[in-house]
Amino acid sequence: MDAGWSQDDIDFRQQVRDFTAQNLPVDIRDKVISGRPLQRADHMRWQDILAQKGWIAGFWPQKYGGCDWTPAQSYIFQEETTRAGAPWLLPFGVNYVGPVIYTYGTEAQKAQHLPGIVSNEVFWCQGYSEPNAGSDLARLSTRAERDGDSYVVNGSKIWTSMAHWADWIFALVRTDPDVKPQRGISFMLIDLNSPGVSVRPIRSIEGAHHLNQVFFDNVRVPAENLIGQENKGWTYAKFLLGHERVLSAEIGKAKRMLERLRGTAEARGLLDDASHRQRVNTLETDLLALEWTTLRMLDAVMDGSAPGFEASVLKLRGSTIVQAIAEYTVDVLGPDALAFDPARLEAETNDPAAEALRNMGIVSEFLFQRAPTIWGGSNEIQRNIIAKHALELG
Incomplete structure (x- = not known):
């Protein structure tokens, strides 16, 4: 299947891939890939690197410190960085309040708050x-x-x-x-x-x-x-939530987690078993379907349409697929998952060579992934939105 990327998009993807490979600190990448908790310094160090490149708020208008990225470029950036093991770009300033301020704020508010966001100096x-x-x-x-x-x-x-x-x-x-x-x-x-x-x-x-x-x-x-x-805050809140849910499919993160799952299962000889192969392949199929759904919505956004209930579809499926990948990865670990100790994991996060800590990171990530089906509007709420606006029920 051809996603229809332009040559500019293809070139930009390679640029992001090369930049991330050359500039993402190895210790931070290892923490992310193994699921171990990050500290404030980890997030800020990576975001400082992006700020120096001018990419921390790439989709913002240039006059506010952004790069005027297209929706396709924003998607590519998120997918490539997260798949490579970069930390989640904390969205509260860049993706949430920043666009609210430059869309609805006064000139004084823009001058006071936007520079600190794009420089990564204000959290x-x-x-x-x-x-x-x-x-x-x-x-x-x-x-x-x-x-x-x-x-x-x-x-x-x-x-x-x-x-x-x-x-x-x-x-x-x-x-x-x-x-x-x-x-x-x-x-x-x-x-x-x-x-x-x-x-x-x-x-x-x-x-x-x-x-x-x-x-x-x-x-x-x-x-x-x-x-x-x-x-009038409800208007601004709905504007912000639209940004929040469009980001929630997390395709790059899901691909990274699925690659780790497949590698873990293969190392343990489980992919020789048909039932294990089927379960991994089902997850891969679900992720591929989500990716193409995301690309279809992205194509509509590029044509000027605003996401409606489609954003709820991404949030619903994105959170459940990541959750399912995390759950099955713990199943693959089997008894090794029982060594989970939050205190030890937090105390020894700088020891990437320890196999037990990597396994505990996977368990920690599995537990954390119970939350995305609740935050940003629970999945039950998203189903109601889809039922009302897509299926015209109720």
């Missing part, structure tokens, strides 16, 4: 979910009340990835409790060094610390940190 996190508002985000209750030239914010956000590393948080807050829930929400930028902000760690099932609960206790936020119009 952002996302304040959406709350203890009683996850997939039903419109139920959020964190309040922001206007007081002179500032807002006073009270409430909390939960499952906030990397908040303990972040400098700023972009948050949805309720500014009008007396209207339809979606109409009373605003989009606000909050300095995490502000008095009254506290961050409490949450360790996830694999034992790593990347989640947090963030508390706001009478936090004063300058009114100039409001994005767009008050009570």
Whole structure:
């Protein structure tokens, strides 16, 4: 099958492949490929390399520090870097709040916040979910009340990835409790060094610390940190979620994980067994189908269409396929998976030669991959979106 890449796309793919091979630090690549947890320094070191190249926000307009990449180039960049073992390019600044700011923000907000994102000097996190508002985000209750030239914010956000590393948080807050829930929400930028902000760690099932609960206790936020119009935050939130779900297929990552699975199974002699071959081949077929679905949507986007329910399809299938690959890889490890020890894994992440640590990294990755079917709108929510907008049910 011919994906129809232009010669410019083919040349760009080779450029990304060569750059990643020459510049991705070996120790970081080894951590990623073996599934071991990354530290802030690992992410920042790779993102510094991309920032120096001018590629950390390649799809942004040039006037804001980007390269004006086409959607095809953005896809190629993500696929090639993640397949090669590069860390996930943390999306909170580059993919999420940055486009919201340059699309809906004031000139002063653009001047204040965009340069720090493209230089990798300012770290952002996302304040959406709350203890009683996850997939039903419109139920959020964190309040922001206007007081002179500032807002006073009270409430909390939960499952906030990397908040303990972040400098700023972009948050949805309720500014009008007396209207339809979606109409009373605003989009606000909050300095995490502000008095009254506290961050409490949450360790996830694999034992790593990347989640947090963030508390706001009478936090004063300058009114100039409001994005767009008050009570119009739901519009900006939907714009952001469209960016989030388009990225969720993770084709390059899935290919990398499938290659590791096939190698692990072959090394253990399991591919001589027909049932094991069939299971690996089924995963490969599912991934190929997802890749072509992604390319079809990419082709439509290149023609000017905006992704609708198709983004939910990518999120749904991307998360379940990666989850299935991770699960079967642990099955292939068999008894070697039982040695999993989060404390040892975290303490010895700089010992790539240890086979036990590599196996534990695979188990850690398997446990972590339970989460993508929940974040960004649970897969149950995505099925409802597909049923309503694609199948016209309900």
